Amino acid sequence: MLIETIFRHFFNLEHKRNVIALGMFVTFIGVVVGTLLFPDDYLPTIFFATMPLLPFVNRIFHRKMEKRAVAELYAFLFIGMIVVFAFYFAFLSKTFDVSIYRTLGAVNPFDLFSSVLSNNVKLIVVVFLLSMLYNIGSLFILALNAALISQLFSSFVIF
Numbered sequence: 001m002l003i004e005t006i007f008r009h010f011f012n013l014e015h016k017r018n019v020i021a022l023g024m025f026v027t028f029i030g031v032v033v034g035t036l037l038f039p040d041d042y043l044p045t046i047f048f049a050t051m052p053l054l055p056f057v058n059r060i061f062h063r064k065m066e067k068r069a070v071a072e073l074y075a076f077l078f079i080g081m082i083v084v085f086a087f088y089f090a091f092l093s094k095t096f097d098v099s100i101y102r103t104l105g106a107v108n109p110f111d112l113f114s115s116v117l118s119n120n121v122k123l124i125v126v127v128f129l130l131s132m133l134y135n136i137g138s139l140f141i142l143a144l145n146a147a148l149i150s151q152l153f154s155s156f157v158i159f
Contacts, residue, residue, distance in 0.1 A: 022056065022077065027143070028084050030143075031045050033045075082149055
């Protein structure tokens with residue numbers, strides 16, 4: 001793949017700071033491409049941030065690394081994604097609605113539980129299908145969580 005040849009230096013798994021830089025750069029490219037192609041939707045941005053990481057994941061699992069080392073690599077990748085998404089949502093995003101966070105306590109507890117449960121079931125299905133078809137289900141959820149945490153961080157910067 002083109003990404004693997006361009007970022008051959010970043011695929012050296014012994015250097016953790018390279019994994020942070022890889023996460024930042026790939027997420028930056030995903031944000032730029034996703035914003036240009038789909039300016040009103042954030043989900044394609046997350047998808048474009050995870051697709052180039054497929055060779056990275058394949059290399060991790062072909063090496064049969066320890067679970068702790070894989071978790072560390074994913075954590076450093078997560079940190080890189082959070083940095084870029086937080087910058088994007090804090091300074092470059094045109095629309096940001098935090099009203100759902102303010103009204104969350106006023107919702108009926110059963111409705112809140114059912115919405116959270118249905119959302120988690122959808123995520124389980126999406127992760128399962130992405131893991132089976134493209135081998136990126138875990139990265140997609142990692143990028144989605146990074147985007148959500150970054151939105152929360154940026155709300156403190158904005159307000």
